[in-house]
Structures are given as C-alpha cells and as structure tokens.
Amino acid sequence: MIKKSTFLLIITFLLAVYYLVLGVYFNKLGYYNAEALFYIEKSKIVFEGLGNRLKVMGLTAPIIPFYSTFLFTFINYLLAPVIASAIGTAILFYLIAATLLKDVKDNFYLALLLIFFVFHPGMLYAATAGKSLYLVLAFFYMFFLNILKFYRSNTTYHVSLASICLVTLTFCDYRFIWLTLFFIPLILSITLKSLNLSEKESIFRLFLSFNSPSLRRKLISKTFALYIIIFILPIASIVCYKLLNLTHANDLNYFIESPYATWNVLADKINFDEVTNSTTYKMPDSAVLLSLKMIMYAPLILLALYMYRQNTYQVLTLLTPFAFIEFLRLKYDKIYIAHEFYLIFIILALLCIIFKLESYKNKKTLRILMGIGMAIQIFTGYYFLNRSPISDEQKFMIMLRKPVENHDQDESKDIADYINALPDNSLIMADDAIAYPVAAFVDNIQKLVMPYQDKFLTAIETPRGYVSYILVASPSNRVKGYTQLNNTYFNFMRTNDSGMLVQKVYETPDWELYRIK
Amino acid sequence: MITSVAELLITDGFITPAERESIEKLSAKLGQAFIKVALNFGYISRKNYERSLINAGYPLNQIREEEYDKDILSKIELKLANDHVALPLRVQDGKLITLMADPTDQLFIDFVRFTYDLEPEIIIASDLDITWMSHRLLGEKYVKSAVFELMHRDPANSARVTFTSKQLIFLFVLLGVICVGLVLNFKNTSITINVILSFFFLIAISFKLFLALVGSRFELHQAVTNQEVRDVVTDDLPVYTIHLPVYKEDKLIKKLIWNLQSIDYPREQLDIKLLIEEDDDKTLNAVRNLDFPATFEVIVVPFHMPKTKPKACNYGLHFSRGTFLTIYDAEDIPDTDQLKKVVALFNKMPDNFICVQCSLNYFNRNENFLTRMFTLEYSYWFDYMLPGLDTLDIPIPLGGTSNHFKMENLVELGAWDPFNVTEDADLGVRAYAKGYKIAVVNSTTYEEANNEPINWIRQRSRWIKGYMQTYLVHMRDPIALYRKIGLKGFLGFSFFIGATPITFLVYPLLLIIFLNYILFDLSTIRTLFPDWVLFMSIFNLMVGNILMIYVNMMAVFKRRFYELILFAVANPIYWMLHSIAAYKGLYQLIVNPFYWEKTNHGLSKMSSPVNVVK
Secondary structure, eight states: OOOHHHHHHHHHHHHHHHHHHHHHHHHHTTOOOHHHHHHHHHHHHHHHOOSOHHHHHHHOBSHHHHHHHHTTTTTOTTTHHHHHHHHHHHHHHHHHHHHHHHHOOOHHHHHHHHHHHHHOHHHHHHHHSOSTHHHHHHHHHHHHHHHHHHHHHOOHHHHHHHHHHHHHHHTTOGGGGGGGGGGHHHHHHHHHHHSOOSOOSHHHHHHHHHHSHHHHHHHHHHHHHHHHHHHHHHHHHHHHHHHHHHHHHSOTTHHHHOTTTBSHHHHHHHHHHHHHHSSSOOOOOOTTHHHHHHHHHOTHHHHHHHHTTTOHHHHHHHHHHHHHHHHHHHHTTTSOOOHHHHHHHHHHHHHHHHHHHTTOSOHHHHHHHHHHHHHHHHHHHHHHHHTOSSHHHHHHHHHHHSOOOOOTTHHHHHHHHHHHHSOTTOOEEOOHHHHHHHHHHOSOGGGEEOTTSTHHHHHHHOOTTTOSEEEEEOTTOTTGGGOSSBHHHHHHHHHHOTTOOEEEEEEOSSEEEEEEO | OOSOHHHHHHHTTSSOHHHHHHHHHHHHHHTOOHHHHHHHTTSSOHHHHHHHHHHTTOOOBOOTTOOOOHHHHTTSOHHHHHHHTEEEEEEETTEEEEEESOTTOHHHHHHHHHHHSSEEEEEEBOHHHHHHHHHHHHOHHHHHHHHHHHHHHOGGGOTTSSSOHHHHHHHHHHHHHHHHHHHHOHHHHHHHHHHHHHHHHHHHHHHHHHHHHHHHTTTTOOSSOHHHHHTOOGGGOOOEEEEEEESSOGGGHHHHHHHHHTSOSOGGGEEEEEEEETTOHHHHHHHHTOOSOOOOEEEEEOOOSSOOHHHHHHHHHTTOOOSEEEEOOTTOEEOTTHHHHHHHHHHHSOTTEEEEEEEEEESOTTSSHHHHHHHHHHHHIIIIIHHHHHHHTOOOOOOSSOEEEEHHHHHHHTOOOTTOTTHHHHHHHHHHHTTOEEEEEEEEEEEOOOOSHHHHHHHHHHHHHHHHHHHHHHTSSHHHHHHHHHHHHHHHHIIIIIHHHHHHHHHHHHHHHHIIIIISOOHHHHHHSOHHHHHHHHHHHHHHHHHHHHHHHHHHHHHTOGGGGGGGGGHHHHHHHHHHHHHHHHHHHHHOTTOOOOOOOOOOOSOOOOOOOO
16 A cells, blocks of 8 residues: 555656656747746856856846756756756645645545646646746745645744745745735734634724724734734845845846846737737736636636635635736736736635635535536636737647647747857857847857856947957847847947958848858 | 740741641751741741840841861761751850850750760851851862862863863864965955855854744644643642852842742742852842741852852752752742643653753843843744754753753753853753753743843853853764764754854954945955855845844744834844854953853843733
8 A cells, every 4th residue: 555645756756757748848849938048048157157147146037946947957958947847846736735635535636636737738838838937836835825824823833934935936926025915904804813802703803903002002013013924024035135136236126127137028028019019909907807817717716715705814815816916917017917827826726725625514515516616727727828918828828739840949049050050269249138049049158248248348349359240139120129239239330340340141030140350 | 045946936926836836847857947947938037036036135146257166167067057057166165156046956956965075155146147157167068069070070061171172273273274375365265254154144044043933833832731730739749949049139039039939839849049159248138138038048159269150059959959950040030830830741751851941031021122132032042942942852052040950860960060151051962962851841931131231241241152162062072972962963053052152253244244345335345355255245144134033023923022023123233232242252261261240130120020820
C-alpha cells in the first residue's frame, strides 16, 4: 500500500513530466512569449554579460520569476523559463492537493483537481508558457491559505506567513500590492468578532463598539495592528525596493516603468494599441461586467460563496479579489486584464471549497456540483482564453488547439543567427529595450553592446571605434519609437560623423544590421 | 527572666496560642529556632519582636563591633548558627559571650555548654545583625565554594578565564590577517569585510524572524491549563525555594513582601531567601524597619570578589532546602499561580526536563519610549523566540529571573557561574550540553522596565557582555560543543547567543556606510566600495531592519499590546542604544570582565498591581 504522501509525490512528478513534455514540445515548435524571452535575455546578461550586471540582477522585474528561471539556466537558457513554469505549476498542484488530502478522504476531489490541472487551458498556459503565472498562483494560494488558517487558529503565525506570501506575490506581480486596500473591511470584521460583546449581530457589535470610548479604542488599535502586521512587510519591501531603484537607476519606478527592467511596459502598450487600432476592436472591460466575467470563468466561486454564506470573514475574503480586480481595471485602464487575474478566482474558489469540504453535510450534492462546476470551468477556460484580447494568450491558444510550427520569432532568430556567425571579436550595438528577443537567441551575449554597459553611452555617441555593427529597428518595426537605435537616430549619426561609412549587411522586415567600416 | 519568647509574644498579643503551636511544629520540622520561624514565615514583624523584648527589659544590642575569637568560632557550623540565630564569640570572665536573638533558645544554650564547657553570657541582638555576623565570620568556606566550585569542578565551563590562549591566538591571527589584507589591498579587504558583515547581519536577523515565526505557531498553546493548576493537591506540594538576590534595593522591600504574599503556595512549603550582600546596610535596615511580618529569610553573603548575582545565588544554595528553586528580582511580580503551574509542568514532563522558564514582561510598559520598546523586545523574546527555540530543541538562554530548577540537577550542574554576568544564559547552554532540557511555561512575571537611558545602557551592556562571555566559554572547544548539542543546537547557539552581540556591534558600521552613501553622498565611500557592494550592504541593512521591525510588531499580538505596534518602527533607533551598550560591554569584557553593572530598580512611577490569575 503506497502511502498518501508518496502517492501524491508520484502524481506531482508525473504532472511535472507532462507539463515539461508539453512545454518543451511547444518550445521546439517555436512558441515563445515576450516574458519568457525577456527572462532568457536577462539571464544571459547576468551569467555571461560584461558590464553592470548587478543592476540587471537586482532591478529586473518581476524579480522572483526572473530568479526562478536562474535555477534552470544550466540546462538550457531557452528552455529555462519553461522548465521553471512546468515544475512550479506541478508544485502548485502538490500544495493544493496536500491541503485537500489533509482533511478530505474522498479521492474523487483529488481526481477532479488533477483533471483541472491536466486539462484546464489556463493551467496549461501557466505550466508551459514560461511566464510568471505559476508563481503568482502559488503565492496567491499560499496567501489566502494562511489567511483562512488564521481564521481557524487565530495565531500570529498564520498572519505572518500570509504577510510573507504577499511580499513574494508582490514581487511576482507588482499590481498585487493594491490588494492591501481591500482588506480593511475584512480586518475590521475580524476585530469586531474578537471583541468580547454579548451582541451577536455584526452591525450591532459595530454600533456598540463605536459608542463606547474604550471599545472604540480597542477596535481601532486591533484593526490597525492586524492590518499593519499583514501589510507592513509588502509595503515596506516595495518602498525599499523603490529606494534601491532610486539609488541605482535614479528612478523610483524604474522596475515598473523602464523597458530595460520589465517586459510588460512595452508588451502591454503594444498589445493595447494593436487591439484598439485593429479592425477587430475589442472594448476594454467595463465595471461590474468584469466581475461577472470572473464568475462565468470560475463558477465554483459561487459554490464557495454559498458554502460560506454564514461566515462573514470568509465571504469577505472571497469578495476581496472582486474589488481588487475592479480596481485594477480603473487603475490600469490601458491594459487588458491578463489571464492570471482570471485564474486567481479559480484558485481561491478551490481553496475555500477544500477548507469547507469535510464539514459540509450534503456530500453527494457537493460531489455533483463540484463535478459540474469543474467541467464548466474547463469549458469557460477555453472559451475565455480563445477570446483573450492579449496577443500572447491568443498565440498560446492557437498553439494549444493546433500544435504546428510557430514562426513568430523567426525574424529574431534570423538576426541572431547572423550575429552568431560573426567573428567572436565583433561588437554589435543593440538596444535591448526592444531587441531583447534577438539578444535572447544570440549565443554569445558578450558580442552585444547594450544599455546595461557603461560603454553603450559612448558607443551611441560615436559608434566608430567602439562597435563594428549596429542593430537598428527598421521603419516598419512597430516598436521603433521605443528605442534610440532606429532610422531617425541612424541618419542623424551618419550626418554627424561624415567619416563613418556604413553598410547594411542583413535585413529583415523589422531589423537592419549595419556594419561600420 | 523570661521563660520563653513564645510566651512573651502571646502575652503581648503578637501571636495566638494556635500560631505558637504551628511555629513550634515548623521549628521542630526544620530544626530552626522558634524565633527564626516566627520571623521568617510571617507570624510576627521584627518591630513587634523588638517591642516585646524591650517591654520585657531586654533591649537589642549593637553587636557588629564585638570582638571574636577564631578558636571559638571554629567550633560552630554556620548552618547551626544560622538556624538558631545565635553565635558564640569569645570567652570573657570565664563565660562564653554568645549572641542570641532568642535568649530562651534552650537547645542552643545546651549546645554552648556541651561544646565549649562554659556557661554562656548572652547578648541579645537583632536576628539580622546576628545573621550578618554569622555569615561574615563563618561564611568563608561557603562563599569560596560559591565562587570557585564550578571553576574547580568544571574549569572548561567557567568564565574565570575570559579568553583562552587558543582564542587569543585565533583573534590575533584574524586581526593580523585583516591588517595585512588592508595594507596589501585596502580596497578588496574592505569589500570582503563589508560583504561578510552585511550578510551576517541579515542572516542573524532572518534567524530571529524564523524563530519568532516558529514560536508564534504555538502562541495559544498552554503548557499547563488552569484546570491542571486547580487539580494540584496542596498537601503534596514540595518545598519551593525562592532566591531573591538584592543589592541596595531598600525602596523595593515593601513591594517585594506584598508580591511574595500574593503567591498561591502554602506558606510553610516556601523557602524564601533574601540574599543581601555584606556591605548592603541599606537593604538590611529596610528589612529591619519593616513594621509588618515578612515571609523570607535573610542570608548575608560575605564579601568576596566577584560581587555578582550568581555568586549570591550559589551562596544561598547552601542554605536552601527546596525540591525546586527559582529566582526573582526584588521588583518582580510573578503570576500568583506560577509556582503551582511549574510544579504541575514538572510532574508531567520527562525527568530530563530540569528547568522551566517563565515569560517575563513589564508592568510599566506605557511609561515612556524606552519602556515601550523594552516591552516589545521582551514580548517577542519570551513569547515568540524562546518557544521557537524550545520547539526546535535549541539551547535556551534562560532569562534573568523566573527560571525554575530542580534543585538536585542544578547542584549537579555546578549551579551558576559567578564569573559570568549572564549566568542564566550560560546555565541554559550547560544544561543542554549535559543532555538536559528546558521547557517554557505559560506564566508571566512582570518586572519593571528600565525607564532611564543611562541605566538601560548599563543593564544592557552587562547582558551583552554576558552573551560574549557565554559564547567564548562554550566555543573554547567548538567541536566538543557540536558533539554535545548537535548541529541544530550548535547553529542555534551561534546565531542566537554568538550573533546577538556581533549584530549590535556591526549595526552602526553598516549604518555609517548607509548614511554616507544615501544622505551625504560621500564620494570616498563610492570610491572604496563598488556599486554592487553598496547595493548589497544597503539591501541587507534595509531588509534586516524591516524584518526586525516586523518581529517587534508580531510581539504585540499575544498580549494584545496593540497600542505599541507603531513603536516597532522605532526599532532601528532602539538598536542604536543596543550598539552603544554592545561597545561598552566589549570594552568591559576586555578590561573588567566580571564587573556586575548594577541596574537601579524602583525608578518607575507607575503602580505595579499584583498579577492575580483568575
């Protein structure tokens, strides 16, 4: 008889293998996304580059997913993000399954969970795309798991762990820092419950507390203390990280605003421009409708809400991400809500249901509801991902539906191949704000002179004498406006330095490689 | 001539016949004089006793300047003199001049006649003065044992030698390597030192956070429940010794008695020793002037260097008779059920648990900034970190008071090291090294938080010096220590006891680099340290401070001191005080290692209510 934990480890291992096979297969077919390419390029700089590597290492964001790809660069730079996400997602499965098996004896739910992880397109996207999604989901899960455990144990231990998980979550996606705003009612409710009052109804307890000076003081100080203990770490960490950005990049928001530090500054902007300019124009998400979309995407959240209908904390906990998502829509109005924000609802719903499973009386109905809910969820997963306005997600779905060779990165590979064929002592000036996909495919990153190096500034003023080639964004490159190394600059440089002779040695629709004679 | 002091006291109405019977019973059981029991078990106040004697025409004499004969003294044991509050001094006019607190103590008079073959010439004196004389004249053997016992029995664990030759060689070689490094390559050596120190700082603090987290998991755990305390059978309770080492604590004596009287434990099963130094007339007079009964026995500790609390406790140990023993400071307010809780815990723990540490906290937490910070510190230390150490089975550095021992094991360990100024922390490690365990119990003793910065620094410098001493003592042979306490214990000991003083010493250095870099933008710093080094050291300093602030914030939850949470933010400032104390402690470790920095108590203006457990 295999022990439960061994059994779980075997399933996790098999799931990791499944994800790896799928991820490597997609990768070999040519599927890449901006985020994975960005990590590959930055990893190459950190391990093989020459220049201010510390800045790249310390200020590349999101930092935790970036570091997690480090672990696998020794296998293969190009596969490292995929391997990280495959293994990471399998670990996420392990975490959820371990919570499930702790209290629940019915293997039906484990099978259901496994089906979800094997077939849900969102989970496949998390596991095989090489994006940070798996870490976001894992830490989001851990954060709420500890919050729920706190409701049971009432110990600082779980609050502190939740706080640490929120720190890591914030460093996986900065936007989660805003989650802190929506916990105030929840924490007030927790404090209110903890007061020693004869009145049972929350609203009357609140009324009583506000009308008695000592209770009011107690209520406020405890609410504040609880709020602080959960959120001080993430907030302080972000402040410190911003200060480090200020001291090392002269910009507090370097890690979220500079295309050299994070991949999504350009990717989101381009994506939004593309979608809003294209013929198939897609409306940005509107208020309330977005929440409804989330419910449609993760109908199990309704089941969770029903199961906790008599528990104020848990209901408020379940509602918190709705407020958060609505806030994101307002705050980042020119960005479409990425799939990770859809998936967090499923994760939260699963967590809450797992927590309540054993104490729920009508087991049979619950099994049926869970089965139906999961089936709907997998279906809606395909439905929503298919219609995603985000190009990376669309491309993934195309690959998932029909795994055929993908040529999106062929251009970058062509340029990189040409650079790879150049002699080792050739120096090519490139701006990785937009050329990071090219750099990711270059074998020897030391051939490239890029902005992380001090000599880039000199080279960009007078390329002659410093570099032998310049990689310039062609006029047809849709991101040419985000780099200095475009035709406008190139022409200006040629006029400025009449002695500089250049020859175009390689050209693709988006790139032009010039040799300086 | 009076027939007996007991009758005199009954006649004067100071005791009842029933009380007389109880005293006599106890006196017979303990082998102590009637008057000693009457005075030390709260039956009668010293003032009333004096009144009775004066009324009967026996005024108390001043005896401190009385001459004595060493040959006469050599024939009496201190314990006998102490038990009977009587002391033969010299032969004069064919009679033996004998000091007695109870001139009717026939047992002692017979002893004199039998031993010296002389009739006694009794000088009636205060029991305190006779105790003072007895210990001063006869206590040498005991005080020598208190000072040198551990040193002779287990020299490897005695802090008598601060630095061993090997340690000095290691330190000087290290210093030499650093100096040579600085001369040969100043920049790289500075970079190496900076990186090592800043990483050490972060790791040491992360370890503290880890411990606090582990401890926080069990914050609601009750080692002993209220029901278990209620189930304790009073008649089965063993004798419990309480040591109260004091020095110039005259202002606190009344408070002390009040706190002792609140302890829920049978009076006759308590063996409370007030340990007063020979030169501490202030405290002795405060006891003398008490106009209500006291429940402790005064033990005068004869003068001997080093004048430390552990020496006093070791001395007191010779006269203690409890199965269990604990130490309280004069200002301590233990939970009223603390002793019963400890007995209940000892009864249900395996035999190798020889000590129970209670939590310490402060009753005057809201007095000023310092007391608030101190409360936060004690809260995370005792409520989170010690349970963390306990859970992970890492040596627990015992707190200064409220550690309860099994007496026989304490004696077996060699008791406290009088040369170590944090003898409690040292004892904790020694216990672990011998395979014993220490438990943490859910009972609190409230103390007075230091509310005055200079006084605080004095106290803290002693603690930090003591940690350095303890670390040096146990790291004389690191391999042997590792074998005794295992890897986990070794790492825990190094990070908890060894790293604490080093962290405080390193902190200002990192802070100077940080301030020079961030605020003053000093170019020399940038020339000396490349960006990556500055990045790392600033990162480590910032993260370290945040984590420490966080640990302080966690501290408020168990005791619901929510109003203190924002003060946790001031921890970096509070740590500056620690650093000052650490440098003071380091200086003293080198020039005056055994010097006991006295902490002044009784400075608080806040009331200290008894901590009655309902």
